[in-house]
Amino acid sequence: MISQRLVGRAVPRVEDDRFLRGRGRYLDDIELPGLLHAAIVRSSVAHGIVRGLDRGGGAGGAGSVALVLGPEEVRARAAGLVPVVWVVPGQRDVGHPLVGDRVRYVGEPVGVVVASSRYYAEDALDRLYLETDELPAVVSPEEALAPDAPLLYPDWGTNVAVEPESGDGADHTDAVFAGAGGVLRARMHMGRLAGSPMEPRGILAVPDAGTGKLTVWISTQAPHAVRDAMAAVLGLPQHLIRVIGPDVGGGFGVKDHIYEDELMVCLAALELGRPVKWVEDRRESLTVTAQARGHVQDVEVAYHPDGTLLALRTYGVRDAGANLSIFGAGPHVSLAANLPGPYRWRAVRATGPVVVTNKVPSGAYRGFGQPQAAMIRERAIDMVADQLGLDPVELRRRNMLGPDDLPFTTRTSLTYENGDYPANLARAAELMEAGPPPPADGRSRGVGFSSYVELTGVGPTSTNKVLGVRVGTYETATVRMATDSSVSVITGSSPHGQGHETSFAQLAADRLGVPLERISLIHSDTDVTPYSPYGTAASRSITVGGGALVLAAEELADKIRRIAAQLLEAAPEDVVLAEGRAVVAGTTAGVSLTEVAEQAWRGYDLPDGMTPGLVATRVLDPENLSFSYGTHACQVAVDRATGMVEVERFVVVHDCGTVVNPLIVEGQVHGGVAQGLGAVLLEEVVFSDDGQPLTATFLDYLLPTSSTMPDVQTEHSEHPSPHIPGGMKGMGEGGTIAAPAAILNAIARALPDAAARITDIPMTPSRLWELLQDTAGA
Amino acid sequence: MVERHTVAMTVNGAAHVVSVEPRTLFVDVLRHELGLTGTHVGCEQGSCGACTVVVDGLAVRSCLMLAPQADGAAVDTVEGVAAGPDTHPVQRALHELHGLQCGFCTPGIVMALVAAWNQGLEAEEAEREVLEGHLCRCTGYVNIRAAVRAAWADAL
Numbered sequence: 001m002i003s004q005r006l007v008g009r010a011v012p013r014v015e016d017d018r019f020l021r022g023r024g025r026y027l028d029d030i031e032l033p034g035l036l037h038a039a040i041v042r043s044s045v046a047h048g049i050v051r052g053l054d055r056g057g058g059a060g061g062a063g064s065v066a067l068v069l070g071p072e073e074v075r076a077r078a079a080g081l082v083p084v085v086w087v088v089p090g091q092r093d094v095g096h097p098l099v100g101d102r103v104r105y106v107g108e109p110v111g112v113v114v115a116s117s118r119y120y121a122e123d124a125l126d127r128l129y130l131e132t133d134e135l136p137a138v139v140s141p142e143e144a145l146a147p148d149a150p151l152l153y154p155d156w157g158t159n160v161a162v163e164p165e166s167g168d169g170a171d172h173t174d175a176v177f178a179g180a181g182g183v184l185r186a187r188m189h190m191g192r193l194a195g196s197p198m199e200p201r202g203i204l205a206v207p208d209a210g211t212g213k214l215t216v217w218i219s220t221q222a223p224h225a226v227r228d229a230m231a232a233v234l235g236l237p238q239h240l241i242r243v244i245g246p247d248v249g250g251g252f253g254v255k256d257h258i259y260e261d262e263l264m265v266c267l268a269a270l271e272l273g274r275p276v277k278w279v280e281d282r283r284e285s286l287t288v289t290a291q292a293r294g295h296v297q298d299v300e301v302a303y304h305p306d307g308t309l310l311a312l313r314t315y316g317v318r319d320a321g322a323n324l325s326i327f328g329a330g331p332h333v334s335l336a337a338n339l340p341g342p343y344r345w346r347a348v349r350a351t352g353p354v355v356v357t358n359k360v361p362s363g364a365y366r367g368f369g370q371p372q373a374a375m376i377r378e379r380a381i382d383m384v385a386d387q388l389g390l391d392p393v394e395l396r397r398r399n400m401l402g403p404d405d406l407p408f409t410t411r412t413s414l415t416y417e418n419g420d421y422p423a424n425l426a427r428a429a430e431l432m433e434a435g436p437p438p439p440a441d442g443r444s445r446g447v448g449f450s451s452y453v454e455l456t457g458v459g460p461t462s463t464n465k466v467l468g469v470r471v472g473t474y475e476t477a478t479v480r481m482a483t484d485s486s487v488s489v490i491t492g493s494s495p496h497g498q499g500h501e502t503s504f505a506q507l508a509a510d511r512l513g514v515p516l517e518r519i520s521l522i523h524s525d526t527d528v529t530p531y532s533p534y535g536t537a538a539s540r541s542i543t544v545g546g547g548a549l550v551l552a553a554e555e556l557a558d559k560i561r562r563i564a565a566q567l568l569e570a571a572p573e574d575v576v577l578a579e580g581r582a583v584v585a586g587t588t589a590g591v592s593l594t595e596v597a598e599q600a601w602r603g604y605d606l607p608d609g610m611t612p613g614l615v616a617t618r619v620l621d622p623e624n625l626s627f628s629y630g631t632h633a634c635q636v637a638v639d640r641a642t643g644m645v646e647v648e649r650f651v652v653v654h655d656c657g658t659v660v661n662p663l664i665v666e667g668q669v670h671g672g673v674a675q676g677l678g679a680v681l682l683e684e685v686v687f688s689d690d691g692q693p694l695t696a697t698f699l700d701y702l703l704p705t706s707s708t709m710p711d712v713q714t715e716h717s718e719h720p721s722p723h724i725p726g727g728m729k730g731m732g733e734g735g736t737i738a739a740p741a742a743i744l745n746a747i748a749r750a751l752p753d754a755a756a757r758i759t760d761i762p763m764t765p766s767r768l769w770e771l772l773q774d775t776a777g778a
Numbered sequence: 779m780v781e782r783h784t785v786a787m788t789v790n791g792a793a794h795v796v797s798v799e800p801r802t803l804f805v806d807v808l809r810h811e812l813g814l815t816g817t818h819v820g821c822e823q824g825s826c827g828a829c830t831v832v833v834d835g836l837a838v839r840s841c842l843m844l845a846p847q848a849d850g851a852a853v854d855t856v857e858g859v860a861a862g863p864d865t866h867p868v869q870r871a872l873h874e875l876h877g878l879q880c881g882f883c884t885p886g887i888v889m890a891l892v893a894a895w896n897q898g899l900e901a902e903e904a905e906r907e908v909l910e911g912h913l914c915r916c917t918g919y920v921n922i923r924a925a926v927r928a929a930w931a932d933a934l
Contacts, residue, residue, distance in 0.1 A: 012873050019881025020869040020888060022816015022856035029815035119801070198820050198828060198915050199882040249818070249882030250915050282821040497880030497916050663876040667917060671879065674918030698825035698913065706909040706919040735918075 005578070006506040006516065007726075010663040013502040014516065024247040027202035027219040028279045035204075036066055038268055038278035039121035040261045041111035041128055042288065043103035046139070046358035046691025047150065048132030050103055053111055056127045065124045067114040067268055071099045074111055077267050079235025082260060085225070085533075086328035088468040091162040092153070093324040093356075098233055098260055103132060104152050104322035105360045106692055107288035109261040112268045114276055137691040141319040141355035142296070152322065152356045160353040161320050162329045166336030167348040167412045176311040176347040180302035184384045189760040190372055191684035192294035192319065194701055195365045197496075199249020200280035201289060203262045205269035215242045216266065220258075220524075221251040221496055222535020225471070227526045229258040229326070234266055245524030248496035252675070253364030254289050255496065256537045257326050261288070286701050287693040291685055292331065292365030294319035295372055297352075301380045307390050309399045312339055314376055316352035325363035329354060333467060334369030334455070340410040341377050342421040342453050342629055343399045348411040358691040364537060366675055367736040370455060378450040378741035379759060382748060386755060392745065393429045396451055397422055416453060416627045419719045424653040425451055428631040431651045431713060435635065438648070443637040445648075448746030450632045452738040456656075456730025457543030457626035457721075458534065473540070474621035476530030477549035479508060479556045481614040483601045485580065485593035487512060487519040489553075492532025493545030494524040498732065499664045500541060506660055507546055507726060511553035512560070513577030514593065530617075539628075539730025542660060543721070548620035550725035556616040564596050566607050626721040626729040630654025632673070632742040634710075638750045643769030645681055645747055650712045650739075657721045657729035665731060666714045672735015673712055678704045679736070680743045680761045783846040789814065790858030798845040805829045805840035807848070808855060816856040816885045820913070827912035830886035831855050837893040837908075856885035859892055868892055871929035872922065879916030887912050891926065901930030 018024050041053065053070030069077070081095030099110050110130055115121040138144040138152065144159040152159055167173075177183060204217040214236060220226050223243040231238045248255065261278070269276040280289065295318050302311040318332055336350035385392040401408050403420040410416070428449065438445050461472040478490040489508050493500060505519040512519075523529060534540070557577055564582030565572040568589055576585045583590030599605065603612030635649040652669050659665050682702040686694040695701035720727025740761055747763060748755035754775040760767070786795045789812060796811045803822070808814045808831065817840060820828030824842040831840045832854040859866050868891045871877065878884040890912060894904045905926045914922065 012876065015881070016873045016878060017865075019878055019884050020856075020865060020873060021860060022814070022885045024816070024881050026815075026818070026882065028809070028819070031810070031813070119799070196915055197882075198826065198880065198913065199818070200820075248880065250880040252915070279819075282823060282826075499879070667876045667879055667921060670918030670920040671916045672918075675915070697823050698821055699823065703913050703915065704918070705913065706923060707906070709919045711920050711923075712918065 006509045007658065007660050011502060011506060011516065011661055012663065013499045014505065015499065015501045026199055026247045026249050027204060027217055030204055030217055030246065032206065032275045034274055036114050036116060036272065036274050036276045037118040037121050038112050038114050038265050038276050039118065039125045040109045040264065040278065041070070041113060041125065041130060043106060043108040043110060043130060043132065045103065045132055045134045046106050046137035047135040048103050049135065050101060050110060051131035051133060054129040054131055056129060065113065065115045065120065067272055068128065069112050069264065069268055071110045074099045074264055074267060078233055080232040082258065083229055083232055083326060084324060084328045085326050085470050086330035086468055087470060088162060088164055088329045088333060091329055092156050093161050096323050098263055105358055107284065107360060108322065109264060112264040114268050114272065137358040139357055139359065139687050139689060139691050141317045141357055144355045144357050145317065145353065152358065159356050161324050161356050163353045164329055164332055164336065166333065166350045167339065173311055173313055173347040173349040177302045180310050181305040182303050182387060184301040184380055184387055186299050186380060186383055186759050188297045188299055188376060188379065190293045190295045190375060191762050193292050193365055193679055193683050194286050194289065194685050195252040195254035195292065196285065196703060197250030197252055197254065200282060200285040201255060201259065202279035203265050204275060204277040205266045206275040207269050207273055209273050213240045213242060214266065214270065215244065217244050217246055218262065219248050219255060220245050221256040221494055221537055223494055223524050223526050224492065224532050225535050226258050228533060230263065230266060233263050234270065242527045245494050251496040252366045253368065253537060256364045256535050257290050282698065283696045286696050288360055290325050290363035291321065291360055292362050293372060294362055297376055299376050299380050301384050303384050307388055307395055307398050309343055309345060311347035312345055312377060313349045314339065316350065318352060318354045319359070319362065320354050320356050321359040321361040322356060323361050325361040327363045331369040335372045337412045337414060338370045338373035338455055339377055340412055341374065342401055342451050344401060345411055359687055366672065367733045368538065370733060370737040371676065371679065371740055374450060374452045374737045375741045375761065379744055382745045383756065393425065393449055396425055396449065400425060400451065414455065415624055417624060417722055419629055419655050420717065421451065421629055424629065424655065424717055425631045427715060428633040428651050428653045432633045432635065435649055438637065443639050444750040445635060445637050446746045446749030447633065447635050448742045448744065448749055450738045450742035450745060452629060452734065454539065454628040454731065454734045454737055455625055456539035456628055457622060457724060458538035458540045459625045460623055461621050471533035473534045473544070474619050475532055475544040475548045476617065476619045477545065477552045478530065478615060478617040479549065479552040481556065481597050483597050485514065485597045487514050488522055489519060489549060490522040490529055491545050491549060492530040493541045494536045496536065498541060503542055503660045503664055504546060504549055507549050508553045511550065511557050514580060539732040542728045543626050543724050543730045544620055544622060546728055547622065547725040548618050551618035551620060552616045555618060556614060559614060560593065560596055562607050562610065563600055564591055567591050567596065567599065620725065623723045626657065626724050628654060628656040628729040628731050628734055630734060630738065632738040634742050634746050636743060636746040636750055638747060640772055643765035643772065645763065645768065647677060647710050647743060650710045652712055653715045653717065654731065654734055655717045655719050656731035657718060657724065658727035659716050659718060660728060668732050669714050669735050670712050672733060673739045674704045674709050675736045676739025677709060677743060680740045680763055681708065682762060684762045785845050785849045787848045787851050787853055789853045790855060800844065800846055802845040803841055804843040804845045804848050807845045808840060814855050814857050818882055818885060820883065826883065827890065828883050828886040830889045832889055832893045835896065837890045856888055859888060866892060867929040867932065868895060871925035875921050875925040875928060877917060877922040877925035883912060883914045887922065901927055904930065
C-alpha cells in the first residue's frame with residue numbers, strides 16, 4: 001500500500017534556498033588553484049577555406065599567454081569526428097571534424113587561446129588573425145537550393161543534407177486530396193530562434209597527471225552524452241573522463257549538444273596539464289550556440305464542406321545551418337511525426353529538404369519540431385474554419401479524437417494512450433468566455449485557440465532503431481537508504497532548473513515513508529550516476545527517470561517491509577511505511593526505519609535468503625512514449641496604428657498524467673508559454689546577406705519581459721499514463737508547442753480583413769503594420 | 779606595466795581593498811577577487827539584470843561598472859541579504875510561490891527587489907517597473923510577479 005502524501009502537493013522546492021541566497025554553484029563559480037582561462041578563435045567570415053592562423057604578436061604578449069592552438073594543431077590532436085546521434089536514410093551529414101578545411105559560419109570555432117585570465121586571453125585573440133580564402137556565402141535556404149548556388153560541401157554535389165519523407169505515401173495522400181471538396185493552401189514562415197538560457201555555456205577541464213584522468217565540469221543537460229563525445233574526439237577511453245554538471249542555469253535544448261569549442265578547451269587543458277576554464281559570453285551565446293526552427297512550409301489541408309478534416313500535407317524547406325549538429329535530422333523527424341495532433345485524418349504527409357546554409361547550425365530547442373508541427377496544423381485549421389464559415393472551436397471539436405477513440409495510432413505511427421481531448425478544448429473555451437469584457441480602448445481584439453498532443457517521455461529504445469536514433473533512451477535509478485534511514489536517490493537524469501531535487505524526492509518520499517528533508521538526489525556525475533546517453537530532454541525526466549525511480553523505490557520499500565515484518569512479527573503486506581516508521585496497519589505496533597536500516601546493513605538476523613543492505617536499482621525502458629495534451633487559448637489586443645500586439649489573457653487546460661508537484665508543473669507551463677510568446681511576437685535571429693549575425697545582443701534579439709507576458713490560468717485534467725510507473729506524462733515543452741499558434745490565431749481573429757495573410761512568425765509590430773498597410777492598399 | 783588602481787570599499791558590511799586594472803568590471807571583482815559568486819554575469823551588456831547589486835542604496839548592474847568606480851562605496855550583494863536561517867520577505871515569497879527555476883537570474887532580481895523594498899517603493903512599482911529590467915528565461919515572470927505582490931502585502 002502506498003500512502004500518497006507528497007505527490008500532488010505544491011511543495012516549495014528544496015533547491016531554492018541556495019539559489020535565493022547566492023549559494024548556487026554554477027560553472028563559472030568554480031575556482032581551482034592554477035586555473036587558466038580560454039578564449040575561442042572564431043571565423044569572422046561566413047564561408048571560406050581555412051589557410052591558417054597568423055599569430056602576429058599572439059604569443060608572449062602581456063599577461064602570460066600559455067597556449068595558442070590554431071586550426072592545424074586542433075586538427076592534429078582530434079582523434080575522431082564530433083558524432084551525430086540521429087541518422088536517417090539518405091542523410092549526408094553523419095559526423096563533423098572538430099576543425100575542417102573550411103569555415104561555414106561566422107563564429108565557427110577554429111582554435112583556442114589560453115592565458116592567466118580571460119582578459120588576457122581576449123587580448124591575445126585581438127593579436128591573432130585567421131587567414132581564409134573567402135567564398136560566397138549562402139544565407140537563405142531557398143538560395144541554397146538554386147542550381148548555381150555555392151556548395152558548402154562540394155563532395156555532396158548539393159546543399160540538401162537530407163530530404164526525409166514522413167507519414168503517408170504520395171499516392172494515398174493525392175487520392176484523399178483529389179476527393180476533397182475544399183483545399184486550404186498557405187505558406188508559413190517560421191523565424192530562427194536562439195534558446196538563450198540565462199547562464200551561457202561553459203566548461204572547466206581538469207587533467208590529472210597522476211591518474212591520467214580528465215575531469216570536466218560543464219554546463220550541460222546530458223553529462224553522459226558529453227562524456228561519450230569527448231572520448232571519441234579526444235581519443236581517451238570513457239573511464240578516464242569524468243563529466244560533472246554543476247548547477248545549470250537553464251538549457252532548453254541548446255545544452256543537450258556537445259560543441260566544438262568545448263572540445264577544444266579540453267584539448268588545451270590536456271596539452272598544458274593545467275585546469276582550463278571557458279565561459280561563453282552573450283554574444284557567443286546568441287551567435288554560435290545551436291539555434292532552431294527557421295522554416296518555410298507550404299501547407300495544404302483537404303476538407304469536406306461539412307467540416308470534416310481529411311488530409312494535411314506540408315512541403316518544407318528547412319534551414320539546418322552549416323551542418324546538422326549532433327541531432328541530425330531529429331527535429332525534422334519530430335515535426336513530421338507530430339503533425340496529426342489530436343485529430344482524425346485520412347492522410348498526413350510531410351516532405352521537403354533540410355538545407356545547409358552559412359549560418360550557425362540549428363538543433364535542439366524546447367519543442368524539437370513539435371512547435372512547428374502545431375503551428376502548421378493549428379493555424380491551418382483556423383484558416384479552414386474561415387473558409388467554411390465555421391467557429392474554429394467547433395471545427396476542432398468535430399474532428400478531435402474522443403476518449404473512446406484512445407488508444408489511437410496516428411497516420412504517423414504514434415500511439416496515443418489515453419485522455420479526453422475534447423473536454424480540455426471545451427474547458428478552455430469556457431474559461432475564455434468567462435473572462436471580463438475587454439475595455440473599449442480602440443484596439444482590435446481576438447481570441448485564438450490551439451490544441452495539441454505533446455510527445456514526451458522519449459522513449460522506448462526499440463523505436464530508436466526505426467527512427468535512426470543511435471543511443472538508448474531508457475533511464476536507471478538507484479535508491480539507497482543509509483543506516484540512519486536517510487535516503488540517496490541516484491539518477492541518470494540531469495536537472496537544469498526543472499526542480500528534480502524536489503519532484504524526484506517527492507516520488508521517493510511517498511514510497512519509503514521518509515520525510516523530504518531526509519532525501520537527497522545525486523545527479524550529473526558520470527562516475528557516479530547511471531548511464532543516460534540522451535540526457536534531460538524531450539520531456540523525459542519525470543516520466544522515464546522518475547518512473548525508474550518509482551520502480552526502485554517500490555523494490556526497496558518491499559525489502560524494508562520484509563525486514564520490519566520480521567522485527568514486528570507481522571506479515572510484510574500488513575506493514576506500512578510512513579513518517580520515518582514501519583508500522584503494522586491498524587495497530588500501534590511499529591519500528592523506526594532507522595532500526596530497520598541498521599538491521600539491514602548489520603547484515604545478520606535478516607529474513608532467510610535476504611542479502612544485506614538497502615539498495616535497489618531499476619532500469620525503465622517504457623513500452624511507449626507518453627502523450628500529454630491540451631488546449632491553449634488567449635485573447636490579444638492589436639493596435640492597428642502601430643502593429644503592437646498585447647496578449648491580455650492566456651488559458652492552458654492540459655493533462656500531463658499524475659501531477660507530482662503543481663507548483664513545478666505550472667511553472668513549466670508559464671515558462672513554455674513565454675518562450676512560445678517570444679517566438680510569435682519578439683524573437684528572430686537575423687543575418688546580413690553575407691552571413692553576419694545581426695542579433696548578437698539582447699537589445700537586438702528580444703526575449704519576453706515581464707510586461708509582455710500575461711498571467712496564465714492553468715487547469716490540469718489528470719489521466720495517469722498506464723505504462724509509466726507513477727502515471728506521469730512529460731510536460732516541459734507543451735507551452736512552447738501550443739502557444740505560438742494560439743497567439744497567431746488570436747491576432748488573425750482580431751484582424752479579419754488580414755487574417756488570410758497572417759501566417760508568419762515572428763509577427764513583429766513592423767511586420768504586422770506592413771501587412772496591414774498592404775491589406776488596406778489591396 | 780599596466781597601471782593598477784586601489785579600490786577600497788565595504789561589501790556586505792566588511793571592508794575590502796583590492797588592486798585592479800582600471801578596465802576590470804566590478805562584477806569580476808565581486809566574483810573572482812572576493813569570491814562572491816552569487817552575483818551572476820548574464821550578458822555583460824547591461825540588458826539582463828543578472829549581475830544587479832546594490833551600491834550606496836541603489837540597484838546597479840555590476841557588469842556595466844568598472845571596478846575603480848566602487849572606490850569608497852558601500853556594496854550589498856545577494857550573499858548579504860540574509861545571513862541567518864531567516865530570509866528576506868522577497869526571498870521567502872519567491873520560494874513559496876515558485877518564482878525561480880534555474881536560479882541564474884534570481885540573485886539579480888532579489889537585489890533589485892530588496893533595493894526597491896528599502897526605498898519604500900509601492901508593490902505596483904516593484905512589479906511593473908523594477909521587474910521589467912530583468913530577463914528570466916524559465917518562469918515566464920508570472921510567479922515572480924505573484925511573489926512581489928505577496929511579499930509587499932506581507933501575505934506570507
